[in-house]
Amino acid sequence: MAAYFDYNATSPLDPRVLQAMLPYMEQATNASSRHSFGRHARQAVELAREQVALAVGAHATQVLFTSGGTEADNLAIQGLAAALKPSQIVVSAIEHPAVMKTAQMMRRQGWQLRVAAVDANGLVDTDDFRAALQVPTGLISVMLANNETGVIQDVATLAGLAKNQRVPFHTDAVQCLGKMKLDFTALNASGVQAMSVSAHKIGGPQGMGALVFDKRLDISPLQHGGGQEKGLRGGSENVAAIVGFGAACELLDLSSTEQMKEMREILEKGIHDLGGVIFGEHAARLSNTSFFAFPDVDGETLVMALDRANFAVASGSACSSDSTDPSPVLLAMGVDAKMAQGAVRVSLGKGNNVQEVREFLQALQGQLVRMKQFMAMAA
C-alpha cells in the first residue's frame, strides 16, 4: 500500500464516520417526507447541522448544506451578486478555481473583476487590497488558507478594511477545517460574512460541504426547486453524507496539528538538505502542507517517479492537475515559470507517521539522483 501524502486533495473516510453513515445509506430517508422515516432523517440532518456549526464556531441556523466546497463558493459569489447591482468584485490572485472561475464568470453579468496581488510569501498585499477598495466594490472573496501552499491569510484584517464599506466578504475555508481553529463568530465580528467548508477534506464523505453565513446577508439560491435549506438550496437532502459530515466534525481533533508540524519539520529539513525550495515557507501555514520544488527538476516527472516508489503526492491542486500549466498560485507569488513547473505538494494527514516521512525523503533523494543522471546523459 502506498503512503498517501495528498490529504489536501481528499482524505480517507474515517471508519467511525462510515459507521455513522451506514444506517442512512441503507434506509429510505427523504428528510422532507412527513412520515416517521422522513422525520427520523430530518432529526439526523439537524443534529449534523449542530455538529458542523460547533466545529466552525457558528450557530446551526448559519449552516447551509451544499454538494461540496465548489458549490458553497459558487453559492456565496453568485448568490450574493444576484441581489446586488453589478459593481466590482475583488478576489485574491491565489484563489481556488471554484472562486476564481466563478468571479471571472461574473463579468458576464456586468461585474468588474479586480484581482488583488499577493507577495512572495503568498500573502495578500494589503496595500494593493486597499487600493482595490478605492473603487466601489460589491463583493470580496479571499481564501483563508491556500490549498497548494497552505499559507494562511490574515482574513480578519482584510475583512476589517472592507468593513467600513459594508461589502459582503466571503472566505473559502475548505482547506482550514480540521487543520486550524475555525471560529466563524469571531471572523464574522471582523467582517467576514460567509465561509465555505467541505466534508471530504476532514475524513468525511465526498459530495458534501456547507456555506456558513451571516443571516443578514441576502443570498439568492443557485439551485431552485423543492424549497429545501430554507429555500436557499433545492434538492432532496443527501442525508447520509450530511450525517457523515456531522460525524467527521464531531471527531475533529486539532491536537493532531502538532504531530503534523513535527512531521513537516523533518520533511522540510530533508528537502532543504536536498537543495529544494519551499514555497510560502516564511508565512503562517497549515501545519500539514508543504509545497516545494528542486531547481531544474520537472515536477510532473518527479511526481510520477514518486508514485512508482509508492508515495502519493500532488503536482498542483488536484482540480487543475489535469493541466500541465505551472501553478497560477506560484506565478502570482512571483515564482518563475520554470521553477513553478517543478512544484510538488505533500499534504499530510492523520494516517501518516514519521517513518513514512523518512522513507519518503530517501525515495526523494534516490529519484533526484536518478533524474539528474538522466538529464546529464541527455545534455
Next chain:
Amino acid sequence: MTVHTPIYLDYSATTPVDKRVAEAMIPYLTEMFGNPASRSHSFGWDADDAVENARAQVAALVNCDPKEIVWTSGATESDNLAIKGAANFYSGKGKHIITVQTEHKAVIDPFRELERQGFEATYLEPETNGLVTLEKFKAAIRPDTIFASVMLVNNEIGVIQDIAGIGAICREHGIIFHVDAAQATGKVEIDLEKLPVDLMSFSAHKTYGPKGIGALYVRRKPRVRLEAQMHGGGHERGMRSGTLPTHQIVGMGEAFRIAKEEMELENARIRRLRDRLLAGLKDIEEVYVNGDLKQRVPHNLNISFNYVEGESLIMAVKDIAVSSGSACTSASLEPSYVLRALGRSDELAHSSIRFSIGRYTTEEEIDYTIALMKSKITKLRELSPLWEMYKEGVDISKVEWAAH
C-alpha cells in the same frame, strides 16, 4: 400477519439503497478513497476508473454514449443545469420557453427564475388524466420558442408523457428539449438513441442508489450546449465543477446496472401488487384514481378519498409511510398543485394519497394496507358531517356555508 409497521409505500419520494449498491460503494469509502481528479497517483486513477465505469453503467440503462453523461448532485441540479444552462445559452435565438403545470418543482422553480430574468414561459395545462396532448403542445410553440421541458414520469401520479411525440415536434421547430426522467429510470425503458431528446435528468436515489448524486444527459449529436451553473476546477468538461463524489457515483452506476438487469421482472411483480392494491381499494365508495391508469408506471397509485379530511387521513394511516403530495412540498399544507392542474377540487386534492410501490414491497404489506385503508376511511367518514350530508343526498357543492 407478519408485516412490520410502518410499511414503506413512499418509493417515489426516495428508495432505500439496494444492499448490492451499498456493498459496491463501501470500498470507495474506505481503501479506495482517492480524488478522481488527482492525476499523479494510483489513488486518483483508481477513483477515476470507478467513475468512468459507473458512467458507462448509467449510459447503458438509457442507451447513450457515456461521454453524454454529466454527473451532478442530483436531479434538482440536473434540472437547474439543463433549464438555466440551455435557456441562457440559446437566449440569443429567442426568449420563450414551454413546460407543463404538473412538472416537479425542480423544473417549475428554474422556469420562474428564468421569467424573473426576462424569459417568457408557457405552463401547459394537462388533460384531466394528467397527459399533455401533442396538439396542445404544438399550439403553444411560437417563433421565438427555444426550449421546452416535459417530464417522462410524473412524481405524484405516475403518468408517462409522450416524450417521443413531443420531442419530434421540438426537433421540427428547432427547440431544445429537456426531459426530467428522475422518476422513470428502472420503471420505463429509455432509449436515447431513438428518443428525440436533447437533455435528460436522472437521479440515483429514486432507483435504489444513494442520495446526493444524479446525472444529466447532454446530447452530442446534434450537439447541445449549456452555460455551466457551477464554476471551478473544470470537472465534467467544464459543464459542472466540483470534486466528484466517487462512492456516490459508483452507487449510482451499480443501481442503474441492477435496474437494467432486473426492471422487466421487477415491473411485472410491482404491477401485480399495484393491481392488487387498486382492486382492494376501488370498491370503497367515492374514491377517485388520479391520473391516467394505462399510460402510467405500475409503481404508482394516487387516489383521492372523498369526504375525508386530508390531514386526519394522514394521521389515521400512520402505519403506512405514504405521501399526500410530492415529498418536496409536503411540508406545506397547500393542496397538491399537480392534482389541482388535473382539475381536482381542493378537497379531493387534500384527501389524496400517493401509494408508491417498490422493490421490497410484499403482498402481505399490500393486504395490510388495503385492510387499514378500508377501516380508517370508514371510521373517518363516520365522524364526517360531510359524509353524512352526502349520504342524505345533499349536493355539497351547492351548500352555502355561513361565514364565521
